[in-house]
Amino acid sequence: MVLFKLQAALCCTMMMIHLCLGPVPKPRNPDNQNLSKKIIPDDYMREIRPPTPGGEPVVVDFSIRIVDINSINVEDMDFRMDMFLKQQWTDARIRIPEEMFEYKDDSITLPSQFVDSLWQPDLYFLSSKVVEIATLTHKFSSVTLYRNKTIMYSARMHAIVACQMEFYHYPMDTQICPVSVESFSYNNKKMLLHWTEPGVTISPELKLLQYNILQPLELHETHVFTAEKNGNFSRLVVLLKFERQIGHHLIQTFAPSTLVVVLSWFSFWLELDAIPARVTLLVTCLLTLVTMFTGLRTDIPAVAYVKALDLWMAGCMVSVFASLGEFVIVKVLQGKYLLLKQKENERSMTSAIAPWNNELSHRKRGSNLSYIKFDRRDCVKLYWKTEKGKIKIMWKEIDRVSRIVFPVLFFITSALYWTVLIVGSRYVET
Ligand SMILES: *[C@@H]1O[C@H](CO)[C@@H](O)[C@H](O)[C@H]1NC(C)=O
Ligand SMILES: *[C@@H]1O[C@H](CO)[C@@H](O)[C@H](O)[C@H]1NC(C)=O
Numbered sequence: 001m002v003l004f005k006l007q008a009a010l011c012c013t014m015m016m017i018h019l020c021l022g023p024v025p026k027p028r029n030p031d032n033q034n035l036s037k038k039i040i041p042d043d044y045m046r047e048i049r050p051p052t053p054g055g056e057p058v059v060v061d062f063s064i065r066i067v068d069i070n071s072i073n074v075e076d077m078d079f080r081m082d083m084f085l086k087q088q089w090t091d092a093r094i095r096i097p098e099e100m101f102e103y104k105d106d107s108i109t110l111p112s113q114f115v116d117s118l119w120q121p122d123l124y125f126l127s128s129k130v131v132e133i134a135t136l137t138h139k140f141s142s143v144t145l146y147r148n149k150t151i152m153y154s155a156r157m158h159a160i161v162a163c164q165m166e167f168y169h170y171p172m173d174t175q176i177c178p179v180s181v182e183s184f185s186y187n188n189k190k191m192l193l194h195w196t197e198p199g200v201t202i203s204p205e206l207k208l209l210q211y212n213i214l215q216p217l218e219l220h221e222t223h224v225f226t227a228e229k230n231g232n233f234s235r236l237v238v239l240l241k242f243e244r245q246i247g248h249h250l251i252q253t254f255a256p257s258t259l260v261v262v263l264s265w266f267s268f269w270l271e272l273d274a275i276p277a278r279v280t281l282l283v284t285c286l287l288t289l290v291t292m293f294t295g296l297r298t299d300i301p302a303v304a305y306v307k308a309l310d311l312w313m314a315g316c317m318v319s320v321f322a323s324l325g326e327f328v329i330v331k332v333l334q335g336k337y338l339l340l341k342q343k344e345n346e347r348s349m350t351s352a353i354a355p356w357n358n359e360l361s362h363r364k365r366g367s368n369l370s371y372i373k374f375d376r377r378d379c380v381k382l383y384w385k386t387e388k389g390k391i392k393i394m395w396k397e398i399d400r401v402s403r404i405v406f407p408v409l410f411f412i413t414s415a416l417y418w419t420v421l422i423v424g425s426r427y428v429e430t
């Protein structure tokens with residue numbers, strides 16, 4: 001009986017204990033709503049910009065750290081930028097209870113959702129193509145409140161930014177891409193944007209495959225009249241300058257095409273009897289250049305104007321083509337020269353025979369005269385004698401002169417080309 005009572009009592013206590021512990025007490029973790037209530041007064045309206053003494057514009061400090069730039073897309077004329085953004089402004093309406101600051105701290109960091117209950121500057125990237133990304137709200141973000149009521153909002157985000165590209169100096173071109181930030185609804189009487197030190201920085205680890213980013217970056221703070229929004233707006237601009245690295249094109253284009261041109265000069269040393277050899281060499285050179293030129297077109301989109309690279313390739317082709325032309329001229333002159341030589345031989349033979357066959361010699365002489373006339377009309381000397389009595393043959397001389405003139409002309413033209421290109425591309429950059 002006693003045992004039963006004891007058991008019942010035990011059971012009862014256990015039940016009571018269970019009842020007491022049953023609902024596990026929630027950890028005293030102030031959730032967001034409560035926190036907002038503590039910091040933000042009841043009459044706070046997040047749609048209205050922070051009050052400023054004398055109704056002056058709210059100053060928003062802005063800075064960007066570029067972590068990555070990738071896929072510079074010449075087809076669509078845009079590039080993707082991964083970055084950390086920092087915006088900072090002062091809202092005198094918030095009140096931060098003293099007990100919130102940890103010992104010796106000047107600020108508290110809050111989760112990013114908290115920013116939703118605050119007024120935020122409505123900044124956007126002017127030239128961004130992907131609008132959702134450019135609205136400056138993102139998962140990876142945080143809010144820091146300072147004792148002096150400054151709010152700092154930082155976020156990691158990415159944007160696809162449009163950039164108008166020009167390829168006149170391709171492949172030594174420099175693309176200048178302005179990235180602009182502006183408030184959408186507050187004109188410059190209501191809000192001013194300001195670059196904070198250090199403005200825009202680029203992660204030192206950042207390496208681009210085909211470009212160098214020219215440093216230091218140019219930063220501007222401007223006021224621009226926007227007709228669509230009918231007002232003057234404060235605007236922040238950073239100019240990103242992408243300078244194409246020439247190395248790839250030196251190896252892929254300039255070196256091989258130069259070699260092909262040099263190869264075409266070797267034809268000047270080949271004998272004229274070797275017609276197949278000379279023609280094959282030159283035509284192969286020409287075809288190689290044409291193939292190379294066609295292959296280059298896949299690198300950048302077809303543009304309506306002439307690029308620097310087109311000029312180079314055209315120059316190379318003209319050079320090889322001229323070698324081919326030179327061959328044809330030399331071949332024709334050689335043919336005429338041989339014919340003339342043959343006739344002269346015949347004439348000397350007929351004059352030797354003349355005493356025996358008068359009639360024939362008359363006819364032959366007449367024909368000889370006509371050949372000489374023909375040559376005079378052409379105004380081309382097929383051969384001549386120098387003062388020292390050496391016989392110079394025209395077609396051989398042309399080949400000999402070409403061996404020097406072609407390379408010299410090519411080097412002078414190349415030197416001019418590179419000078420103009422380098423000076424021109426520097427001029428665009430500045
Ligand atoms: C908010 O905080 C107060 C104390 O400041 C507390 O009594 C209340 O239960 C909290 N509300 C919520 C929803 O956590
Ligand atoms: C408030 O304090 C922070 C940190 O010390 C500082 O960066 C910011 O400029 C201050 N804001 C104002 C308006 O003085």
Ligand SMILES: *[C@@H]1O[C@H](CO)[C@@H](O)[C@H](O)[C@H]1NC(C)=O
Nearest residue numbers: 187223224225230231232233
């Ligand atoms: C914008 O600024 C210009 C000069 O800075 C001024 O003439 C013009 O009236 C301004 N426009 C507006 C809408 O404030």
